[in-house]
Amino acid sequence: MLLNIIEPIAPDNYVAFTFFTGYIAMLAASVFFFVERGSVSPKWKMSLLVSALITGIAAVHYYYMRDYNLATGDSPTFFRYVDWILTVPLMCVEFYLLTKLAGAKKSLLWKLILASTWMLICGYIGEAFNPGGASATTHSVTWGMLSTLGYLYILYNVWLGEVAQLAAKSNSDTIKKGVRYLGWFVLVGWSIYPIGYMCMDGGWLSSFMSPESVDVWYNIADAINKIGFGLVVYSIAISETKKELA
Numbered sequence: 001m002l003l004n005i006i007e008p009i010a011p012d013n014y015v016a017f018t019f020f021t022g023y024i025a026m027l028a029a030s031v032f033f034f035v036e037r038g039s040v041s042p043k044w045k046m047s048l049l050v051s052a053l054i055t056g057i058a059a060v061h062y063y064y065m066r067d068y069n070l071a072t073g074d075s076p077t078f079f080r081y082v083d084w085i086l087t088v089p090l091m092c093v094e095f096y097l098l099t100k101l102a103g104a105k106k107s108l109l110w111k112l113i114l115a116s117t118w119m120l121i122c123g124y125i126g127e128a129f130n131p132g133g134a135s136a137t138t139h140s141v142t143w144g145m146l147s148t149l150g151y152l153y154i155l156y157n158v159w160l161g162e163v164a165q166l167a168a169k170s171n172s173d174t175i176k177k178g179v180r181y182l183g184w185f186v187l188v189g190w191s192i193y194p195i196g197y198m199c200m201d202g203g204w205l206s207s208f209m210s211p212e213s214v215d216v217w218y219n220i221a222d223a224i225n226k227i228g229f230g231l232v233v234y235s236i237a238i239s240e241t242k243k244e245l246a
């Protein structure tokens with residue numbers, strides 16, 4: 001069944017609601033990016049395919065996470081991180097594909113993937129192995145900080161490091177602007193995730209926000225970042241295709 005309509009979502013269950021909308025939005029975006037591969041020149045088809053894969057992989061995980069959350073009321077932490085460990089490296093691939101046209105080497109891709117894997121493994125340990133009680137805060141803060149190192153590396157690379165330098169060297173204004181936009185997603189869009197993380201039991205925001213809001217933050221962030229990121233790549237591809245045809 002495509003939509004599980006057996007179990008209704010209670011009107012005040014905003015966690016389940018964002019899982020549901022997230023699922024539909026990812027699915028729709030995925031179809032869009034996949035179909036639009038037909039509107040761009042061959043050299044951009046791979047970028048659009050990667051965008052479609054990112055939202056497609058997320059749609060499958062959201063389908064499952066929505067059911068899981070509705071049935072148990074819990075956070076689907078494991079599947080959340082499985083989704084991220086597949087989709088965040090694909091976002092690194094998007095950066096690589098964009099800067100490859102300006103001479104990026106494979107090593108850049110591996111550095112970004114390594115940093116994002118570090119970021120996510122530390123985040124997973126922080127959430128999944130939270131001991132609760134008196135040591136919850138130390139545990140979540142320690143792993144959150146370690147995770148942040150990976151995040152800061154990616155941020156640095158995209159704004160000042162290799163990605164930024166390659167984009168500056170590229171002879172296309174569209175790519176320069178596009179990489180800048182994606183940089184804003186990493187700076188602003190990705191910073192929503194640590195907010196969600198800090199709502200967990202023992203987290204720095206847990207006295208203001210309930211542990212259930214972890215998923216609301218993550219669901220909002222995923223929609224912005226996965227779909228928004230894809231749309232930026234799409235608009236770069238469309239403008240570059242038009243230029244090639246002109």
Ligand SMILES: *C/C=C(C)/C=C/C=C(C)/C=C/C1=C(C)CCCC1(C)C
Pocket residue numbers: 084087088091119120122123124126143144145147148151190191193194197222225226
């Ligand atoms: C599609 C999924 C994306 C773009 C996920 C991104 C996730 C992050 C940027 C997570 C970052 C975290 C920190 C910087 C510290 C706390 C732990 C995390 C994993 C939530």
